[in-house]
Amino acid sequence: MTLLLEMKNITKKYGDFTANHNINFDVRKGEIHALVGENGAGKTTLMRMLYGMEEPTSGSIMINGKEVHFHDPSEAIRQGIGMVHQHFMLFPSFTLAENIVIGGEPKRSGLFDRKAAADKVNELGQMYGMPVDPWRKAGDCPLGVQQRTEILKVLYQGADVIILDEPTGVLTPSEVKELLQSIKRLAAQGKSFILITHKLHEVMEAADRITVLRDGVITGHMESNTTDEEKISRLMVGRDLIPMSRVANEPGASVMHVQNVTLAGAKGAKPLLDNVTLTVRQGEIVGIAGISGNGQSELLQVISGLVQPDSGIVELNGKDVTGDSVRAIREQGMAHIPEDRYMWGASREATVLDNGLMGHQHQYKKGGLIQSHKLRKVVSGWVERFAIKTGSLDTQAQFLSGGNLQKLIAAREFAQNKPFLIAAEPTRGVDVGAMETIHGELLAKCKTGDGILLVSSELTEILKLSDRVLVMYEGAIAGELSAAEATEEQISLLMAGGKRQL
Amino acid sequence: MTRLKRNLFALLQPIIAVIIGLLAGAIAIVLLGDSVIDTYAEMWNGAFGSFYFLTNTLTRATPIILTGLGVALAFRAGFFNMGSTGQMVLGGLAAAITALYLPGPGWMVLVVSLVVGMAIGGLWSLFAGYMDAKFGINLLISTLLLNYIASLFAGYMVAFPLKDQSGSAAMAQTPMIDKSIWLPKLFSGMSLHAGFILAIVAAIALYIFIQKSVSGYEIRMLGNNPFFAAYGGVKRGRMMVVAMLTSGALAGLAGAGEVLGTQHRYLDGALASADYGWSGIMATLLASSNPLGTAVAGILLAALQTGAMGVERNTNVPLEVASVIQAVLTLFVSARFGYAFLKRRKEKK
Numbered sequence: 001m002t003l004l005l006e007m008k009n010i011t012k013k014y015g016d017f018t019a020n021h022n023i024n025f026d027v028r029k030g031e032i033h034a035l036v037g038e039n040g041a042g043k044t045t046l047m048r049m050l051y052g053m054e055e056p057t058s059g060s061i062m063i064n065g066k067e068v069h070f071h072d073p074s075e076a077i078r079q080g081i082g083m084v085h086q087h088f089m090l091f092p093s094f095t096l097a098e099n100i101v102i103g104g105e106p107k108r109s110g111l112f113d114r115k116a117a118a119d120k121v122n123e124l125g126q127m128y129g130m131p132v133d134p135w136r137k138a139g140d141c142p143l144g145v146q147q148r149t150e151i152l153k154v155l156y157q158g159a160d161v162i163i164l165d166e167p168t169g170v171l172t173p174s175e176v177k178e179l180l181q182s183i184k185r186l187a188a189q190g191k192s193f194i195l196i197t198h199k200l201h202e203v204m205e206a207a208d209r210i211t212v213l214r215d216g217v218i219t220g221h222m223e224s225n226t227t228d229e230e231k232i233s234r235l236m237v238g239r240d241l242i243p244m245s246r247v248a249n250e251p252g253a254s255v256m257h258v259q260n261v262t263l264a265g266a267k268g269a270k271p272l273l274d275n276v277t278l279t280v281r282q283g284e285i286v287g288i289a290g291i292s293g294n295g296q297s298e299l300l301q302v303i304s305g306l307v308q309p310d311s312g313i314v315e316l317n318g319k320d321v322t323g324d325s326v327r328a329i330r331e332q333g334m335a336h337i338p339e340d341r342y343m344w345g346a347s348r349e350a351t352v353l354d355n356g357l358m359g360h361q362h363q364y365k366k367g368g369l370i371q372s373h374k375l376r377k378v379v380s381g382w383v384e385r386f387a388i389k390t391g392s393l394d395t396q397a398q399f400l401s402g403g404n405l406q407k408l409i410a411a412r413e414f415a416q417n418k419p420f421l422i423a424a425e426p427t428r429g430v431d432v433g434a435m436e437t438i439h440g441e442l443l444a445k446c447k448t449g450d451g452i453l454l455v456s457s458e459l460t461e462i463l464k465l466s467d468r469v470l471v472m473y474e475g476a477i478a479g480e481l482s483a484a485e486a487t488e489e490q491i492s493l494l495m496a497g498g499k500r501q502l
Numbered sequence: 503m504t505r506l507k508r509n510l511f512a513l514l515q516p517i518i519a520v521i522i523g524l525l526a527g528a529i530a531i532v533l534l535g536d537s538v539i540d541t542y543a544e545m546w547n548g549a550f551g552s553f554y555f556l557t558n559t560l561t562r563a564t565p566i567i568l569t570g571l572g573v574a575l576a577f578r579a580g581f582f583n584m585g586s587t588g589q590m591v592l593g594g595l596a597a598a599i600t601a602l603y604l605p606g607p608g609w610m611v612l613v614v615s616l617v618v619g620m621a622i623g624g625l626w627s628l629f630a631g632y633m634d635a636k637f638g639i640n641l642l643i644s645t646l647l648l649n650y651i652a653s654l655f656a657g658y659m660v661a662f663p664l665k666d667q668s669g670s671a672a673m674a675q676t677p678m679i680d681k682s683i684w685l686p687k688l689f690s691g692m693s694l695h696a697g698f699i700l701a702i703v704a705a706i707a708l709y710i711f712i713q714k715s716v717s718g719y720e721i722r723m724l725g726n727n728p729f730f731a732a733y734g735g736v737k738r739g740r741m742m743v744v745a746m747l748t749s750g751a752l753a754g755l756a757g758a759g760e761v762l763g764t765q766h767r768y769l770d771g772a773l774a775s776a777d778y779g780w781s782g783i784m785a786t787l788l789a790s791s792n793p794l795g796t797a798v799a800g801i802l803l804a805a806l807q808t809g810a811m812g813v814e815r816n817t818n819v820p821l822e823v824a825s826v827i828q829a830v831l832t833l834f835v836s837a838r839f840g841y842a843f844l845k846r847r848k849e850k851k
Contacts, residue, residue: 361734
């Protein structure tokens, strides 16, 4: 295969900090090359240089054997490099066709020709096997379709090398499968992909070659058929991961019980929660699986007191807490790692310290004032224990990477030390090392006799941690499986609305 | 950035803004064909040139600082209280009525008048909060419109039932308040009264409240991200009561201070037409709702206004040059959001 793109001896320094050190990276025509590494390993920096958003301190970039210098992304795009960002950059009120042709609109007598744009998009979709409805508004499309649109956009711009930055973070399992098939098909048609991710099973499934980064240097480079997930994760983390064996506890009394909870939807629509009943007992982890948008968020909001149910009751430690305030419920014995860290879990403008205080503010109160000395010590302890990378405790949360913020939120809620914990997407976007830490903490908490309700869109996470698995579909519990009998296939079937089995 | 540096920055910001405003004013002066140096020297003299002018500036700054602090607290909680003018007017009127009709020793009547002024200002502000919570009436709109109701109601009160009948002049104003109830002057012969001390104390107290207290923390988080606050058990309703009540009370105190310290009666239009309320909002915006910065910005804005009067007295440059400078300050406030955005991008890299 021909070498399409080559990055030679790339070094990037920010002041004293070396983000990339002497990196060699290349891409062949028609291959999928995975770039893996933990948060902060330097993957994004490397790709930003390739995409013209940064310039390397030293080293060179060659395309088709010719050296190139990019000063901004438009130059990279002209050389056939496209990037699909982790957070989609579509205009929600524009149609898919408008989003795709943006910057290179087909024109007729000087005016934007919408019809031609739609035809062009249909043609592209046909050619690459990724059809979309060109007339739909981007904001109305599911995330999987939005991503397909992003890929079509870079293809429309004439990209030969497409960088996918954490492409599967927000997708459902079936959307992930579809995406991986699509890129494999595109690779077979001669397009090249750089896949940035830390989900190793996806790497193993799709990639031809794998390059591992750790702390800004390459720690491994291999063909995917000569390696396995364990080897890669060792290269990423720099040590062996301890395999977690979970011993099933004998569950005790109920810590949290939801009885016949119903929450009406918009007029005429299906109820958001349909007669949900579930129990979490002491010393067990109950996993809730389901494609996002099937009532999991609403269930958690009802349990935590953010939303009042239309009927049904919520009990915590044997006390009916339906209708109580969030604060009263927290004090009755609940901690909560929320599913969306930016919306519910943190304030971007506030400092690490202030973000750590939330939920604890009445414990660190003396004479109405915050005991900041004591608080600082405690939050410093979390930073150390969870290896949270932050400038200082007074750094604003927005400057933390997503994974580090997630660790802070998890640390804060573990520190509540309450008998019941909601853990919603506890490891979304965190790296392998942090995932190990958080999973370890969850299992340890469960071992001490606390109950945990785990909601995750990662089936592997659910299967790894849960004693029992409940599957939600359209606001109702579609089925319950014990840890022993649950398989990915069974859960997938229930998630997709397969027959109920109770 | 360390906390100390952040605080210094908050104090520095209004000063930088004023410097940029002065540069723009210089251009206007040059276009008018006058000497920039002479004009600004007159402006400096008018604001700080002598002890008399300095105290004059601080007197003018007092209500600006107090209304600014009130707005700052509401902004921090995420509530747009645009009603400081109305809250100030009603607070001033209530203080005047109390001072005129409550019997008792002077110092006691003074204290009660100040408290009543604060209470009325606070309740007027809370009323807007109530309408938001109960009927979903947008605070920005309701507080703004309540200004008119307050000003016109106060105007009616002093034009008819409470009108001063003693003098021959047909001014819409209450009778003069007894001298024993006036806020004491800080220096004999100067206009500066004890209200300035109250304003500075309020600024420091509010700073401690917002930065160090648990309620202040909850207010800040509510303003930053209401979902996060709700998730953490912060009660929006209770915080709204605290924030709007205190915010209005500070504006009410500004009005009461003007009535008891400077005018010694409620004179129709005296509080609203001086635009103290709007200058207060500007001071807050210049200082990004930092209470200490708001105090500094309040003094600078007052100096700009008293300085401009000096300019008009002694040169051919019209008072409107100060308006040019203020307009540029307003632009600067909006531009600062853009600057913060750029800086954020730079720090991310």
